[in-house]
Amino acid sequence: MKPKQIKDHTGILSSIFAIILGLIVGLIILFLCNPEQALPGFATILSGAFTHGAKGIGQVFYYATPIILTGLSVGFAFKTGLFNIGTPGQFIIGGFGAVYVGILWTSLGPVHWIVALAASVILGALWGLVPGILKAYYNVNEVIASIMMNYIGMYLVNWITKSYKPLFNNLRNESKNVANTANIPKMGLDKIFPGSSVNGGIIIAILVVILIWVILNKTTFGYELKAVGFNRDASKYAGINEKKSIILSMVIAGAIAGLAGGLLFLAGTGKHIEIKDVLPSEGFTGISVALLGLNNPIGVLFSGIFIAYLTAGGFYLQLFEFSTEIIDIIVAVIIYFSAFALMVKIIMSKFVGQKNGKTDETGKGGTKS
Amino acid sequence: MDYIIEMLHITKEFPGIIANDDITLQLKKGEIHALLGENGAGKSTLMSVLFGLYQPEKGSIRVRGNEEKITGPLDANALGIGMVHQHFKLVENFTVLQNIVLGMETTRRGFLKMDDARKKVMELSEKYKLFVDPDALISDITVGMQQRVEILKMLYRDNEIMIFDEPTAVLTPQEIDELMQIMRDLVKEGKSILFITHKLNEIKAVADRCSVLRRGKYIGTVDVADTTREEMSEMMVGRKVNLTISKKASEPGEVVLEVKNLSVEAKREGQTKKLVHDVSFQVRRGEIVCIAGIDGNGQTELVHAITGISDPSSGTVTINGEDMTKKSIRYKNTHGLSHIPEDRHKHGLVLEYNLAYNLVLQQYFDKEFQSGTFLKNDQIYDYAQKLIENYDIRSSEGAFTTTRSMSGGNQQKAIVAREISKGPDILLAVQPTRGLDVGAIEYIHNQLVKQRDAGAAILLVSLELDEVMNLSDRILVMFEGGIVADLDPENITVQELGLYMAGAKKEGGTL
Numbered sequence: 001m002k003p004k005q006i007k008d009h010t011g012i013l014s015s016i017f018a019i020i021l022g023l024i025v026g027l028i029i030l031f032l033c034n035p036e037q038a039l040p041g042f043a044t045i046l047s048g049a050f051t052h053g054a055k056g057i058g059q060v061f062y063y064a065t066p067i068i069l070t071g072l073s074v075g076f077a078f079k080t081g082l083f084n085i086g087t088p089g090q091f092i093i094g095g096f097g098a099v100y101v102g103i104l105w106t107s108l109g110p111v112h113w114i115v116a117l118a119a120s121v122i123l124g125a126l127w128g129l130v131p132g133i134l135k136a137y138y139n140v141n142e143v144i145a146s147i148m149m150n151y152i153g154m155y156l157v158n159w160i161t162k163s164y165k166p167l168f169n170n171l172r173n174e175s176k177n178v179a180n181t182a183n184i185p186k187m188g189l190d191k192i193f194p195g196s197s198v199n200g201g202i203i204i205a206i207l208v209v210i211l212i213w214v215i216l217n218k219t220t221f222g223y224e225l226k227a228v229g230f231n232r233d234a235s236k237y238a239g240i241n242e243k244k245s246i247i248l249s250m251v252i253a254g255a256i257a258g259l260a261g262g263l264l265f266l267a268g269t270g271k272h273i274e275i276k277d278v279l280p281s282e283g284f285t286g287i288s289v290a291l292l293g294l295n296n297p298i299g300v301l302f303s304g305i306f307i308a309y310l311t312a313g314g315f316y317l318q319l320f321e322f323s324t325e326i327i328d329i330i331v332a333v334i335i336y337f338s339a340f341a342l343m344v345k346i347i348m349s350k351f352v353g354q355k356n357g358k359t360d361e362t363g364k365g366g367t368k369s
Numbered sequence: 370m371d372y373i374i375e376m377l378h379i380t381k382e383f384p385g386i387i388a389n390d391d392i393t394l395q396l397k398k399g400e401i402h403a404l405l406g407e408n409g410a411g412k413s414t415l416m417s418v419l420f421g422l423y424q425p426e427k428g429s430i431r432v433r434g435n436e437e438k439i440t441g442p443l444d445a446n447a448l449g450i451g452m453v454h455q456h457f458k459l460v461e462n463f464t465v466l467q468n469i470v471l472g473m474e475t476t477r478r479g480f481l482k483m484d485d486a487r488k489k490v491m492e493l494s495e496k497y498k499l500f501v502d503p504d505a506l507i508s509d510i511t512v513g514m515q516q517r518v519e520i521l522k523m524l525y526r527d528n529e530i531m532i533f534d535e536p537t538a539v540l541t542p543q544e545i546d547e548l549m550q551i552m553r554d555l556v557k558e559g560k561s562i563l564f565i566t567h568k569l570n571e572i573k574a575v576a577d578r579c580s581v582l583r584r585g586k587y588i589g590t591v592d593v594a595d596t597t598r599e600e601m602s603e604m605m606v607g608r609k610v611n612l613t614i615s616k617k618a619s620e621p622g623e624v625v626l627e628v629k630n631l632s633v634e635a636k637r638e639g640q641t642k643k644l645v646h647d648v649s650f651q652v653r654r655g656e657i658v659c660i661a662g663i664d665g666n667g668q669t670e671l672v673h674a675i676t677g678i679s680d681p682s683s684g685t686v687t688i689n690g691e692d693m694t695k696k697s698i699r700y701k702n703t704h705g706l707s708h709i710p711e712d713r714h715k716h717g718l719v720l721e722y723n724l725a726y727n728l729v730l731q732q733y734f735d736k737e738f739q740s741g742t743f744l745k746n747d748q749i750y751d752y753a754q755k756l757i758e759n760y761d762i763r764s765s766e767g768a769f770t771t772t773r774s775m776s777g778g779n780q781q782k783a784i785v786a787r788e789i790s791k792g793p794d795i796l797l798a799v800q801p802t803r804g805l806d807v808g809a810i811e812y813i814h815n816q817l818v819k820q821r822d823a824g825a826a827i828l829l830v831s832l833e834l835d836e837v838m839n840l841s842d843r844i845l846v847m848f849e850g851g852i853v854a855d856l857d858p859e860n861i862t863v864q865e866l867g868l869y870m871a872g873a874k875k876e877g878g879t880l
Contacts, residue, residue, distance in 0.1 A: 219744060239697065239703075
């Protein structure tokens with residue numbers, strides 16, 4: 001007889017619970033700001049993304065593309081025991097690689113956008129490689145190393161963009177437009193969602209999500225990466241090259257975040273690298289996306305779309321004279337509550353316990369390790 | 370004589386399991402009372418009930434004759450009940466004194482006032498011969514000393530009832546003897562001690578009475594003086610247990626493992642320290658060679674140098690005639706070496722992985738479990754199922770159980786199953802029975818003997834003298850990084866072995 005695996009849905013339930021709590025807090029804030037407009041404002045958050053029908057949905061996918069990938073980058077690293085807080089740096093350096101190729105290598109023709117994306121992947125990977133090597137060989141905490149890489153990446157991109165004439169549009173203090181051939185093809189999505197900014201990027205993002213899910217769950221490579229993440233000593237004992245695993249984890253995480261940057265700046269929507277001393281928000285949003293998606297690739301896909309959906313709806317809040325920052329507060333509260341998974345578990349088990357006529361807390365009797 | 374604590378007819382249920390089923394435990398004033406039971410017998414649950422962490426469904430607790438309702442550790446503390454946990458509850462970067470007063474600091478106008486506390490701690494330390502330096506940092510003192518700090522904590526709080534939860538699991542033989550003496554002194558001063566253990570020798574040495582639990586049920590209470598070890602182990606396990614291992618004389622074959630002039634150095638603060646010093650020995654097919662010694666004499670470093678977890682500074686390791694000193698861990702693991710590691714949580718298991726994934730930790734890359742780069746999950750779970758049945762590994766969800774939730778004994782069985790089923794030429798077993806109960810120890814010993822009889826060479830590293838004497842065909846004694854004796858267990862007494870281990874006796878001649 002083969003025992004069946006018992007599925008545990010607490011994780012998903014806790015995310016949903018967090019979302020509901022976050023929305024309630026958002027509603028309360030709306031009430032505090034302007035009680036009369038609170039309910040219509042709240043309805044806008046929930047349905048605003050659909051205001052323009054298919055175009056609105058297309059916009060959601062467009063917003064979701066980069067944050068799905070930065071979320072995937074954080075989630076993937078987390079599954080392998082690393083906290084990749086370097087997504088902003090990897091994102092901007094990847095975006096820079098794409099823009100550089102997109103502006104300068106105009107002779108490539110139809111593969112131009114692919115080469116540009118490859119550049120973003122390679123540069124992002126490089127930005128993950130450095131903290132990876134430091135972690136593997138010198139046990140430097142990857143959080144510190146990748147925060148440093150964030151600033152190196154941001155200022156380096158600013159400096160090169162500003163000082164290299166062919167890249168710089170000095171009227172608008174940002175990078176020039178990329179060549180048309182470097183823009184990501186629409187892949188038919190413009191027909192489904194007419195008038196929106198959506199492009200093939202979302203399809204690429206979904207493919208990468210699936211690829212990472214397969215690597216983590218189905219391959220020996222993923223088995224090794226996760227084993228090293230869970231227990232570096234036991235992995236070494238089992239003959240896994242744990243240094244290589246750590247470096248590869250960071251490289252892949254960096255590559256994904258770099259791709260996110262490439263996809264955003266090649267979207268053909270007038271996004272340019274602006275010369276400002278602020279880390280790109282898509283990078284840090286990735287941490288929220290990963291937390292809400294429980295670091296699971298598929299979870300990250302949905303949480304990325306969800307956060308993009310709220311953001312899209314949030315734009316319309318201005319109609320009711322609310323500021324769009326309320327959306328950021330709601331997202332922050334959601335992330336805050338999703339950290340309470342344990343609390344949810346206890347509440348859930350109490351609820352289940354009462355249904356069964358028992359009020360016991362769940363626990364294990366007498367087992368000791 | 371009065372009972373100081375009575376736990377009467379305690380029943381505590383968890384969903385799906387009755388952890389304590391009508392258990393009665395009565396502790397007399399001024400006695401050392403042992404609580405004996407296998408892992409999972411319900412000892413910890415019973416203690417959690419006493420400390421108010423769990424509320425029992427049935428039963429009552431009386432302290433000094435009065436029925437008490439204990440709702441938390443603070444209640445227990447107020448009643449004078451204190452406990453030394455198996456894993457100490459100390460703040461590593463605090464001093465001894467700071468740890469002792471933690472939670473009941475004396476202050477004056479909001480500032481700490483340690484003088485009185487220091488005086489009281491010093492007096493207690495002297496009275497019970499604990500010899501603890503109050504200003505040493507916890508992270509700098511030995512495990513044995515840390516335990517004394519825990520004892521001082523109870524004394525400082527004027528606890529009269531002291532519970533020791535498997536206190537000897539982490540101690541060296543010398544420290545165990547000293548602890549026993551401290552316990553006797555404590556009882557002499559009128560304290561009452563509840564001693565949780567599954568080591569029969571220690572019960573014999575120090576306890577007055579012994580209560581036995583088995584699978585959540587109360588089996589009985591006996592006077593230790595009138596009961597043999599065999600009788601107690603039968604009460605605990607529920608069947609007759611062979612405390613001595615029956616095995617044939619060994620028939621050593623060709624050499625499998627040869628270690629030559631192996632040294633391990635550690636550089637710390639600019640100084641080079643030799644942890645393993647010029648060690649040479651051989652292990653042949655069909656023999657169990659045991660490395661005996663007190664913990665910290667270089668055994669861990671020697672094993673790590675052989676397996677490749679850390680590099681030796683000089684010397685060679687040869688397996689099956691092939692020099693493997695510089696080979697990778699993976700190469701050694703796939704060329705005849707199996708290793709049951711000392712620390713099953715640190716090295717032996719990936720605790721977050723389920724049982725099946727842990728059972729293939731050394732083999733997931735085999736053709737059997739991998740096609741292309743993909744894991745063959747069906748084969749992995751089938752294989753795991755086979756090992757679970759063959760080696761009787763018990764867990765709540767079979768192959769899908771997260772190993773963290775398994776009991777220590779079953780975790781160890783899983784490691785043993787994994788390492789043995791590779792069919793090793795040389796099996797390195799480092800303290801394979803550490804922290805396990807009699808039933809599991811018997812099982813693992815039998816497995817080792819079976820492997821030997823099947824022609825494997827076995828290198829056993831053990832701190833338990835009984836295990837060394839019972840199991841080995843040859844004993845190498847390690848002291849301060851070197852091998853000081855090569856002995857035949859037939860011609861040596863435990864006392865002599867102890868002298869070699871303590872470095873008081875050395876063997877001349879070649880090794």
